[in-house]
Amino acid sequence: MLMRRPGLNGILLPLLVLGIILLLIPLLGMAGYRLRLFSLIFMWVALAGCWNLMSGSTGYIDFGPVAYFGVGSYCTALFMIKGGFPFLLSIFITGWICAALSLVIGLSTLRLQGAYFAIATFAAAEALKQVVLESDRVLDIDFFGGAHGLTLPSPPSGIFFYYVMLFFMGLVVFLTAVIQKSKLGYGLRAIKDAEQAAELTGVPALQIKIRAYILSSSLIGCIGGVEAYWLTYIIPDDVFNVMRTIQMVIMTLLGGMGTLLGPVIGATFFTLISEFFGAKFVYDYLILVGLVIVVVILLMPQGIIGTLVKKRGKSSWLF
Amino acid sequence: MAFLECRGVTKRFGALEAIRNFSFALRPGEILGLIGPNGSGKTTLFNLITGLYAPDEGEILFKEKSIVHIPPHEICRLGIAKTSQITMPFGTMSVYENILVAALYGQNLGMAQAHVAAERILALVGLHEQRDEPAGKIPAPLRRRLELGRVLATGAEVLLLDEVMAGLTPAEIEQALVLLKLLSTQATIIMVEHVMQAVMGISDRILVIHHGEKIAEGTPIEVTGKPEVIEAYLGKRYT
Numbered sequence: 001m002l003m004r005r006p007g008l009n010g011i012l013l014p015l016l017v018l019g020i021i022l023l024l025i026p027l028l029g030m031a032g033y034r035l036r037l038f039s040l041i042f043m044w045v046a047l048a049g050c051w052n053l054m055s056g057s058t059g060y061i062d063f064g065p066v067a068y069f070g071v072g073s074y075c076t077a078l079f080m081i082k083g084g085f086p087f088l089l090s091i092f093i094t095g096w097i098c099a100a101l102s103l104v105i106g107l108s109t110l111r112l113q114g115a116y117f118a119i120a121t122f123a124a125a126e127a128l129k130q131v132v133l134e135s136d137r138v139l140d141i142d143f144f145g146g147a148h149g150l151t152l153p154s155p156p157s158g159i160f161f162y163y164v165m166l167f168f169m170g171l172v173v174f175l176t177a178v179i180q181k182s183k184l185g186y187g188l189r190a191i192k193d194a195e196q197a198a199e200l201t202g203v204p205a206l207q208i209k210i211r212a213y214i215l216s217s218s219l220i221g222c223i224g225g226v227e228a229y230w231l232t233y234i235i236p237d238d239v240f241n242v243m244r245t246i247q248m249v250i251m252t253l254l255g256g257m258g259t260l261l262g263p264v265i266g267a268t269f270f271t272l273i274s275e276f277f278g279a280k281f282v283y284d285y286l287i288l289v290g291l292v293i294v295v296v297i298l299l300m301p302q303g304i305i306g307t308l309v310k311k312r313g314k315s316s317w318l319f
Numbered sequence: 320m321a322f323l324e325c326r327g328v329t330k331r332f333g334a335l336e337a338i339r340n341f342s343f344a345l346r347p348g349e350i351l352g353l354i355g356p357n358g359s360g361k362t363t364l365f366n367l368i369t370g371l372y373a374p375d376e377g378e379i380l381f382k383e384k385s386i387v388h389i390p391p392h393e394i395c396r397l398g399i400a401k402t403s404q405i406t407m408p409f410g411t412m413s414v415y416e417n418i419l420v421a422a423l424y425g426q427n428l429g430m431a432q433a434h435v436a437a438e439r440i441l442a443l444v445g446l447h448e449q450r451d452e453p454a455g456k457i458p459a460p461l462r463r464r465l466e467l468g469r470v471l472a473t474g475a476e477v478l479l480l481d482e483v484m485a486g487l488t489p490a491e492i493e494q495a496l497v498l499l500k501l502l503s504t505q506a507t508i509i510m511v512e513h514v515m516q517a518v519m520g521i522s523d524r525i526l527v528i529h530h531g532e533k534i535a536e537g538t539p540i541e542v543t544g545k546p547e548v549i550e551a552y553l554g555k556r557y558t
Binding site: 187189 | 369371390391392393395396400401403407408409410411412416419420421423424425426427429430433455469470473
């Protein structure tokens with residue numbers, strides 16, 4: 001008997017077409033601000049997607065993903081400056097370092113639940129920020145650059161980052177789609193719905209939560225590394241800024257937590273309104289952004305995609 | 320040969336001894352009814368066997384090997400699964416997916432094999448019409464069926480059924496009994512039940528537990544005649 005797998009094929013084709021269009025756009029002469037804006041959207045879609053991969057699928061609200069963004073930024077910067085490694089190799093190693101770090105942090109924090117997990121991950125991120133910020137002064141070394149941060153080698157053109165960010169966005173969306181219909185995905189959803197029942201059904205909860213956490217964290221670390229090279233200059237207050245965490249959370253919630261397209265729609269929408277209002281009302285645009293978010297959440301409490309899915313009456317979490 | 324065995328198991332919650340020096344042996348293929356007044360320790364015993372609690376004293380053996388301090392998901396994979404008194408479906412997942420998860424992880428199958436196994440179980444417990452409905456939205460009697468389907472799909476050899484008939488109408492109990500008889504051909508069952516005619520009718524042996532201790536053991540007829548049992552349920556006056 002043929003199994004029904006609703007949605008997956010239906011959604012992958014349009015996404016693939018969109019991907020090809022995005023691949024071609026820069027060749028048709030898009031440049032400057034637009035190119036930068038697109039790259040920025042890709043980055044946030046990827047970051048929100050990573051957060052969704054972990055928190056959206058397990059229901060564990062990770063409040064410290066920025067830890068890996070910051071560590072990733074610094075790892076890549078240090079490999080390139082101190083080690084003289086090429087960019088792509090630095091990103092590659094960064095990913096593995098973040099994976100190892102998230103295994104250590106995950107093993108301890110993922111035994112906690114609810115608000116306690118959120119607080120623990122938040123604390124881990126803040127602690128790592130302090131390590132980067134204070135190590136130089138306390139140990140009297142010249143390594144992390146303290147509050148002044150680090151400067152990376154001068155980067156290639158914007159088109160390069162457009163494609164790198166596009167790659168990561170594509171990778172995250174692809175992984176999310178694959179995981180949803182995989183054994184891992186079903187285990188994660190079971191944990192989200194009823195963790196104890198999942199354990200009693202044979203789901204090794206801690207193990208697969210950690211797998212999702214490592215995947216999410218290492219990708220966030222890579223993206224942090226890319227952004228560091230893109231902006232060429234990193235300071236702890238920026239790359240470990242809790243606002244980045246909050247942005248990942250808000251974008252995902254806006255779009256619809258635990259859905260494939262939620263982070264895509266949410267991050268695109270959020271980045272666009274931020275840029276739009278930011279250009280028009282330089283000083284108080286955040287008030288307007290906040291207002292828009294409040295209105296959207298009031299009208300669509302499950303997020304944009306989440307609410308649409310609910311209205312269409314599908315039980316599938318995949319749009 | 321004992322299939323599943325408890326030897327002198329004690330479990331304390333603070334000063335309360337929920338299970339005291341409890342021993343029993345389960346024979347392969349039988350249906351063992353576990354009865355006792357509310358708070359006598361039936362659910363605690365199930366939680367000890369499935370690894371949710373660790374005993375303070377004593378041993379729990381499955382196929383001659385100790386399963387104390389083994390985490391619940393591994394005990395499930397070894398072949399012991401339980402339903403919960405309060406049903407805990409994976410609410411946002413469909414009925415079919417609930418069973419699929421159990422097949423995937425309980426039997427540690429790949430996707431393709433798990434789909435085959437899940438289809439079989441779905442038909443067995445008769446939830447075909449509800450297959451695509453979210454498990455959290457189906458009515459309570461069907462949810463109990465789903466719990467049965469889920470433990471079956473884990474491929475467990477020992478099923479611990481905690482009040483699977485609670486809240487069912489007499490007609491639904493009849494259906495449940497038919498299903499249980501069917502299950503007993505595939506697995507060994509320990510069932511906790513308050514619906515007496517059901518548990519007495521279907522069980523090969525009955526174990527009576529009171530204040531965490533075993534007060535009687537035997538066939539349904541032997542057990543109901545024992546003064547200790549009548550006392551535990553009805554008080555001293557009636558013995």
